Amino acid sequence: MKWGMVILSFLLALMLYSSIEHNEKDPDMEYILKNFEEFNNTKVTFGGKVISADNESIKINLIEPPYTSLIIKAKNLSVARGDILEITGILDGKEHVTAEKIIVSKGWKYDLIFIRSLPAIPFALYFFLRKWKFNFKKFVFEVKNA
Amino acid sequence: MPDWLTHTIAGWITGKTAKIDVSLVIIGSLIPDLVKIELVFNALKINTHAFFAPLHTPAGSLLVAGSIAFLFPKVREAFLFLSVGIATHFILDFFLLHTSGGIKLLFPLSWNEWQIHAIRSDNYWVTIFAVGIALAFYFVTKQKFSLRWNQ
Numbered sequence: 001m002k003w004g005m006v007i008l009s010f011l012l013a014l015m016l017y018s019s020i021e022h023n024e025k026d027p028d029m030e031y032i033l034k035n036f037e038e039f040n041n042t043k044v045t046f047g048g049k050v051i052s053a054d055n056e057s058i059k060i061n062l063i064e065p066p067y068t069s070l071i072i073k074a075k076n077l078s079v080a081r082g083d084i085l086e087i088t089g090i091l092d093g094k095e096h097v098t099a100e101k102i103i104v105s106k107g108w109k110y111d112l113i114f115i116r117s118l119p120a121i122p123f124a125l126y127f128f129l130r131k132w133k134f135n136f137k138k139f140v141f142e143v144k145n146a
Numbered sequence: 147m148p149d150w151l152t153h154t155i156a157g158w159i160t161g162k163t164a165k166i167d168v169s170l171v172i173i174g175s176l177i178p179d180l181v182k183i184e185l186v187f188n189a190l191k192i193n194t195h196a197f198f199a200p201l202h203t204p205a206g207s208l209l210v211a212g213s214i215a216f217l218f219p220k221v222r223e224a225f226l227f228l229s230v231g232i233a234t235h236f237i238l239d240f241f242l243l244h245t246s247g248g249i250k251l252l253f254p255l256s257w258n259e260w261q262i263h264a265i266r267s268d269n270y271w272v273t274i275f276a277v278g279i280a281l282a283f284y285f286v287t288k289q290k291f292s293l294r295w296n297q
Binding site: 001003004007008010011014015016017018019021022023025026028030043045064065066067086087088100101102103105106109110112113114116117118119120121123124127128130131132139140141142143 | 198209245247253
């Protein structure tokens with residue numbers, strides 16, 4: 001158990017290291033948009049939900065913090081309100097990105113990823129609880145009927 | 147990510163084929179997606195991505211497995227089986243299509259990301275295929291077992 005706590009400490013250290021270095025090494029959209037001047041005309045990747053679209057541009061809401069709106073320049077892309085986009089492009093305005101690559105997921109297809117994940121929870125619990133029970137006195141899992 | 151059902155099925159088939167503890171392999175196959183805890187914080191408008199992101203790296207997942215393994219009587223065995231599950235998770239995720247980026251395989255030594263960019267994450271045919279394979283695998287192994295039992 002003592003070694004378990006040591007390993008857990010390493011994990012926490014790893015997560016703290018990531019927290020400290022993330023903005024420098026792999027900044028997310030919240031940091032990028034807050035520090036727009038630093039990232040102007042650089043390549044960014046993010047996800048968003050379509051609010052409206054025409055032949056020249058698409059307005060999206062970010063599906064990650066800070067959840068604000070961006071205008072994406074992308075010509076003749078067939079999207080509908082509610083579709084989920086993954087976009088890589090050049091940030092060339094405070095709320096404007098010229099898309100280089102876009103992956104379009106229909107809204108229902110995106111939601112289906114989460115819905116079809118749900119059966120995995122009872123599936124995993126069934127196999128686990130069929131074999132293991134937790135002994136609270138020893139604070140360890142034991143094989144059932146061993 | 148492929149959905150969790152595909153991940154758990156891959157863990158189940160791997161555990162059954164290798165004749166190791168299926169329950170721990172399945173749990174291991176879900177460990178990297180502990181990173182999804184951040185969705186709860188996202189709903190509360192708290193950005194925790196930078197903190198939880200290491201959970202979806204091999205190093206972070208193995209550390210989680212190491213911590214969990216100490217809750218089992220045979221620590222090394224438990225760690226090994228959880229690690230097999232983690233490996234199946236990253237192998238499946240490695241094939242996902244993204245516009246850029248991928249998995250930080252060497253984190254914290256490197257922040258570089260790798261990906262094969264082959265299968266879209268919203269492709270439900272992967273799940274249908276996995277369920278089909280699992281059913282075929284179940285009936286084949288059941289038949290083998292009953293044949294052996296009858297001999």
